[in-house]
Structures are given as structure tokens and as C-alpha cells.
Amino acid sequence: MSASRHPALLSTDPELASFVAAEEVLQAQTLRLIPSENYVSAAVLEASGTVLQNKYSEGYPGRRYYEGQQNIDRVEALAIERAKGLFGVDHANVQPYSGSPANLAVYLAFAKPGDTVMGMALPMGGHLTHGWGVSATGSWFRGVQYGVRADTGLIDYDAVRDLALAERPKLIFCGGTALPRTIDFAAFAEIAREAGSILVADVAHIAGLIAGGAHPSPVDHVDVVSTTTHKTLRGPRGAMLMCREEHAKAIDKAVFPGLQGGPHNQTTAGIAVALHEAAQPSFTAYAHQVVANAKALTAALLQNGFDLVSGGTDNHLILIDLTGKDVPGKIAAKALDRAGIVVNYNTVPFDPRKPFDPSGVRIGTPSLTSRGLSTEHMPLVADWIARSVDAAAKGDEQALAAIRAEVTDLMAAFPAPGLPLS
Numbered sequence: 001m002s003a004s005r006h007p008a009l010l011s012t013d014p015e016l017a018s019f020v021a022a023e024e025v026l027q028a029q030t031l032r033l034i035p036s037e038n039y040v041s042a043a044v045l046e047a048s049g050t051v052l053q054n055k056y057s058e059g060y061p062g063r064r065y066y067e068g069q070q071n072i073d074r075v076e077a078l079a080i081e082r083a084k085g086l087f088g089v090d091h092a093n094v095q096p097y098s099g100s101p102a103n104l105a106v107y108l109a110f111a112k113p114g115d116t117v118m119g120m121a122l123p124m125g126g127h128l129t130h131g132w133g134v135s136a137t138g139s140w141f142r143g144v145q146y147g148v149r150a151d152t153g154l155i156d157y158d159a160v161r162d163l164a165l166a167e168r169p170k171l172i173f174c175g176g177t178a179l180p181r182t183i184d185f186a187a188f189a190e191i192a193r194e195a196g197s198i199l200v201a202d203v204a205h206i207a208g209l210i211a212g213g214a215h216p217s218p219v220d221h222v223d224v225v226s227t228t229t230h231k232t233l234r235g236p237r238g239a240m241l242m243c244r245e246e247h248a249k250a251i252d253k254a255v256f257p258g259l260q261g262g263p264h265n266q267t268t269a270g271i272a273v274a275l276h277e278a279a280q281p282s283f284t285a286y287a288h289q290v291v292a293n294a295k296a297l298t299a300a301l302l303q304n305g306f307d308l309v310s311g312g313t314d315n316h317l318i319l320i321d322l323t324g325k326d327v328p329g330k331i332a333a334k335a336l337d338r339a340g341i342v343v344n345y346n347t348v349p350f351d352p353r354k355p356f357d358p359s360g361v362r363i364g365t366p367s368l369t370s371r372g373l374s375t376e377h378m379p380l381v382a383d384w385i386a387r388s389v390d391a392a393a394k395g396d397e398q399a400l401a402a403i404r405a406e407v408t409d410l411m412a413a414f415p416a417p418g419l420p421l422s
Ligand code: DSN
Pocket: 036, 099, 127, 177
């Protein structure tokens, strides 16, 4: 693959162009299993690289602090209308720069520093911004954290309720980054109602599954829905906050002027395109295929003797617990990378190891499904993972190189969206 598809970049800055070209090759040739990543379409890529980049537009459509918004207003209004239609919400704010600022805006809208907030502990599968200590949300607010049951790996809703009633948090977050099972939004809603808390569903990981009808929607149960736009939703890197009309003003005020300046209009355009794509029947099929592939991969991994947190998956994500294997998560992840299989090492619940050197590997099926792999390929993927972990234990670099060749070979037959020469 050459850098000539970006001729201006190539001529102005060949060094940088070579990095981009190398990344295109890497994304095309590898099996990308990080569950929070995906391939955007060529249309989303184009929309995200337009002259909309050149415009400042603090404010909201029809209420800006800069002139010349004739087109920008239409772009943002279109993204908002599409988000409202796709998710069935009263109000959508499409300006948050990414998931963490989106969540911080929720704190700004509903809580004061020092207030108690509740979320899932990061090592249990939550997110930094759900009140975890090292995040601003855990140092400016008083974070209390829930987890999963040791025996099942599932959220313990009784314990969540006990904690919520004891602490009466201002905010409760449900959702996370390593949750392989369906979130019971109705159960969280009942708990939040009893505790008098604002309930926030952070659906960053599963937004595309919700849009495609492959995971229940939180919309009828929660006060605010927070999501990134670049994971299963397959848009550019950005985020959205959605809510009922009663919270619209607080959310908008918190995003701008509370937390951010000018929105990234080129990203808003990419989000609008992704939302349009996600409203098509083909995306519904995609979302269901992501789950079908994850379930098939789960079955094949279990057959290969892997332990999986919660025993399997209901969504796009699988958390492999390597505690019983000879290699911990980081060594396995790095070996898989050398084999052309891109994953991330991850804590597992009650992990005896440290977060920077944990016991788990987190994988998922959004990217491979975008390339057209289906359930029939999942035994092969599981076999590659098993052989790579085995090779890591034995220090067998030749075996990893052989797997890499097989991976490259298969991926060549499944072109990636947005990557013309893959
Ligand atoms: N970084 C995201 C993930 O990988 O899940 C969460 O923010």
C-alpha cells in the first residue's frame, strides 16, 4: 500500500505520510480484536476530513458566538436529529470531544465537588470516569464502587442496591469497558429511584448493538445516556450525551460553556454520517452478527480450554482469564500482537496481579465483523489465540511468525471498510 491516496500529505510531509501508510497496512493485515475499536466507512473518513475543520462555532445551532454558521448549523442539526431518531431520545448533544469529557459534563450538570457518586470499579469492568480514584471523577467527587460476584462474574444487583441505599449517591453510572453480559437497565433504574440518584448509562461499548437492536436500550430507564461514537457505533472518535427534555438544558450548559469550547465540526459531520449508516437495515444485520460471532468465538475458546469471565458473553466482548495458564495477560497480549492478532491486556475481577501486568486479555468482534468474518471463522480465530498463548509460554517465536502469516493471508480476503488496498 502506498501513501499516494494522500498526495498532498505525501508531498508536504513524507515522513508523517509514511506513518499513516504504515498504519493502513497494519490495520489491513492484522486481526483486530480490541472490542472498543472498529473500522469506519470511507464516507465517515471523508466527512471527518473536510473543511468543516476550519470553523469555530461555540454555542448550538441557531445560538452561536461566531458568524458564518449557515452550513455548520445544518451539519450539527442533522447529527442531532439522526441521534434522536436512532436512539429514540428527546434530546441529543453531539459535541463532547470523547467519552471522558462527556462523562465529566454529566458530573458538572448534576453534582458538586465532594458529592458521592457511584460506579463500577475499574478492575471489575467499569471505567475511570465512573468515580475511580486516579480519575478527576474520583478525586473531585467521593466515588463509591460496586463490582461483580466472585462466583458468577455477574453484577450483584443486591449489593448494588445495598450500596446505593447506604450511600445515596448523586449519580449512579451503569455500563463499563469489560462487561461481557447484558446490563439490566430496569434493575439499575429501580435502585436509582429508591436511592434518589440520577442514573447514567454509559453505553460507549454497546451503542452500536443498541442501535441495531442487539442489546436492550437504556433509554426508557435512565436519566442520561452517555456514549462514544467510535466503538460498535462505527463513527469517528467523539461522543454524545442523550436525555429526556427535562435534563436537556443542564446537559447542554455543562458541555458548553461548562467544559468545552468550540465543537469539532468535522467530527460532528462524521458522526452524522455514522448515524445515517447505523439506521440502515445492513447495520441491524451487522450488530446481530457481532453478537453471533462473539458467541461462536466464546464456544471455540471454551473448547480450547480457556476460562472466560462470567463463562461467556451476551454482547461483543469476551474477557479471557489466564490465571490458570502459564502466561499472564501482558505477555500473552504482546505475543498475540507479534502473531498479528491485536488485543489488550486487562484486569479480571479480583485480579491478584497489578493493572499494568494483569491476568486477563480483552477481546471482541466489532472489527472482524466489519470485515465480513462470520461464525464459521471463529474456531480458526480461537485456534490462533490458543496457539499464540501456547507459543508465548514456550517462547516459540517461529510459531508466532507462522500464525502471523496465516492471519495476513486470511485478512487479505476480507477488505476493511475505509482501507482501499487491504
Ligand atoms: N478506552 C476505552 C476502551 O477501550 O474500552 C474505554 O474508554
